[in-house]
Amino acid sequence: MGMKIYTKCPYCKAEISFWSWSKDKVELKMTQSDKIVLTCKKCHKINNCIVDDFRAKESKIAILVGVIVFAIGTPVLLVTLWDYIWLTGYYRVLALLTIILIPSTIYGIINKNDQRRVKLFNQS
Ligand SMILES: [Zn+2]
Known part of the structure; x- marks a missing residue:
């Protein structure tokens, strides 16, 4: 890129x-x-x-993409997995973890890649 x-x-x-x-x-x-x-x-x-x-420098586009993934991903997953949240036991935990962890993990990966790219260039 x-x-x-x-x-x-x-x-x-x-x-x-x-x-x-x-x-x-x-x-x-x-x-x-x-x-x-x-x-x-x-x-x-x-x-x-x-x-x-x-x-x-850190890319504004990368940060923006990360925020969009987070902002759209969280409600989409929440709606998709809504029924599972009300189940008991294992499914509920799994659904909640998915809703919280997936968007934040993607956001984290995008941010980290961008920081790595900046570091790689500036240290070369
Ligand atoms: Zn000038």
């Missing part, structure tokens, strides 16, 4: 973003070069951005 990486404009300190398909800086240098030519959106100066200065 591609991701946005960021650096700062040396002239006006504005953030410059770049869409990359590379998982780390080594790969980015191989596909581009040590420098990427980008125009600052704020001051319109052309910069030779050094690949090592780029930083990955």
Whole structure:
């Protein structure tokens, strides 16, 4: 999956973003070069951005997807498993655990993957 990486404009300190398909800086240098030519959106100066200065950030899309899964998944499971909640014993526990654990686990996985991606890029 591609991701946005960021650096700062040396002239006006504005953030410059770049869409990359590379998982780390080594790969980015191989596909581009040590420098990427980008125009600052704020001051319109052309910069030779050094690949090592780029930083990955946590993706808003990943967080949003996680929240949506959580917000939709929980009520959907609640409605689907509604009848089981009123049963006694094992089924009830299982239904309740499913409703609580599945959406939060998916949310957790999405978040963790995103953090791993950021860490991988920034440490490379
Ligand atoms: Zn600038």
